[in-house]
Amino acid sequence: MKLRLPLLACVLTACTVPENTPEYPIIARILTSIDGRYQLANVKIETLTDVDHMSGTVGLIIGQAALNVDADVAEIMSSTDPDAVYSDRGHMVQTDYILEDGVVIPQNFQTMEMLGLYSVYERTVAFWVENFDIPFETIGLPSLYYNPRLRREKDGEAVEVSTTMNAAYLPGVRDFWFFKTASREHVPVKMNFGVVAHEFGHYIFDYQFARFDRGAYDTILAVNENFLSGLNEGLSDYFSYAVTQSVTEFGASLPELDQERRLPVSWTLRTSLSGVCTGSFYCQGSVLASALYEIAQLPGQTPLRVAQRAFRSLPDFRNNWLENRDNNLMDYSALLNAILTQAPEDQEAYCNIFRKWFDTDNVRLKLTCPT
Numbered sequence: 194m195k196l197r198l199p200l201l202a203c204v205l206t207a208c209t210v211p212e213n214t215p216e217y218p219i220i221a222r223i224l225t226s227i228d229g230r231y232q233l234a235n236v237k238i239e240t241l242t243d244v245d246h247m248s249g250t251v252g253l254i255i256g257q258a259a260l261n262v263d264a265d266v267a268e269i270m271s272s273t274d275p276d277a278v279y280s281d282r283g284h285m286v287q288t289d290y291i292l293e294d295g296v297v298i299p300q301n302f303q304t305m306e307m308l309g310l311y312s313v314y315e316r317t318v319a320f321w322v323e324n325f326d327i328p329f330e331t332i333g334l335p336s337l338y339y340n341p342r343l344r345r346e347k348d349g350e351a352v353e354v355s356t357t358m359n360a361a362y363l364p365g366v367r368d369f370w371f372f373k374t375a376s377r378e379h380v381p382v383k384m385n386f387g388v389v390a391h392e393f394g395h396y397i398f399d400y401q402f403a404r405f406d407r408g409a410y411d412t413i414l415a416v417n418e419n420f421l422s423g424l425n426e427g428l429s430d431y432f433s434y435a436v437t438q439s440v441t442e443f444g445a446s447l448p449e450l451d452q453e454r455r456l457p458v459s460w461t462l463r464t465s466l467s468g469v470c471t472g473s474f475y476c477q478g479s480v481l482a483s484a485l486y487e488i489a490q491l492p493g494q495t496p497l498r499v500a501q502r503a504f505r506s507l508p509d510f511r512n513n514w515l516e517n518r519d520n521n522l523m524d525y526s527a528l529l530n531a532i533l534t535q536a537p538e539d540q541e542a543y544c545n546i547f548r549k550w551f552d553t554d555n556v557r558l559k560l561t562c563p564t
């Protein structure tokens with residue numbers, strides 16, 4: 194038996210037992226992004242209401258879920274039926290921490306990760322709540338799946354499948370997945386402000402473009418599907434930048450992401466098509482994100498202002514997409530012109546930058562520019 198002297202001493206002297214119930218809102222010592230640099234700091238987490246089980250008013254972290262991947266992973270990911278996606282919907286998580294002068298100090302890696310994830314998620318949600326008219330009370334917010342396992346049935350036995358994905362938004366079931374951290378991640382991807390804000394960008398796109406209809410993404414033309422995927426990625430990268438106001442976030446987790454996605458990128462639409470960039474549809478998405486980034490640096494513009502205009506252009510773009518997706522090859526002019534409509538007094542400045550990044554005639558000649 195282990196003798197617990199401090200407690201014994203307390204009983205004898207009638208002092209109070211060390212308090213281990215934190216005060217809300219909690220302050221936690223976690224690795225956090227301060228202007229794109231990650232450091233250990235005491236961070237106030239405003240909306241967490243149960244730190245023991247990571248539940249709060251803007252999010253709930255769910256652990257130990259298992260995903261069915263007997264079929265194609267992409268197919269599963271596009272499913273709208275949670276029962277088809279999950280073989281185990283997951284369980285309440287349990288954190289391990291101590292209190293030091295009222296500050297929550299994580300006692301294991303998982304607790305540190307979950308607090309970090311919740312914190313950057315909260316910062317992301319706050320940006321969208323404060324600056325946009327999105328009815329979150331009605332549409333709800335996705336759940337955060339922590340380290341979900343991918344399972345496949347093989348010879349009657351369940352085997353775990355590893356994945357190259359590190360984080361994902363599932364439009365069909367509207368959940369976020371944050372996969373088990375790989376050793377090559379410097380800052381765990383799930384604690385990365387830029388990555389979490391990027392995934393949330395997909396949720397915003399799902400709301401404003403697809404109206405949460407999984408079918409809105411469908412097209413019988415593979416080129417158009419590719420185009421929409423790139424556009425979705427590029428917009429999510431730009432939204433992530435607007436939330437974090439830093440271009441160094443991604444690189445803090447994975448150096449290769451810094452090379453491929455740091456804004457502004459070193460290629461344009463034309464050179465991306467010639468193979469300068471090898472990240473498939475992400476390459477064109479980065480051209481879009483870079484153009485919006487450059488506009489945001491102009492006098493009179495801000496990252497938020499440009500994000501609002503891009504956001505408001507999405508219903509227009511949606512109509513264009515629904516009309517053409519199965520019969521015409523689509524290109525970025527469909528979105529860029531919708532953005533120009535949202536920026537009547539700045540069209541010339543926007544056009545100059547769009548022309549520079551989208552330097553192929555098929556896009557340039559279709560832009561509705563004043564000159």
Ligand SMILES: [Zn+2]
Pocket residue numbers: 391392395426429
């Ligand atoms: Zn993405």
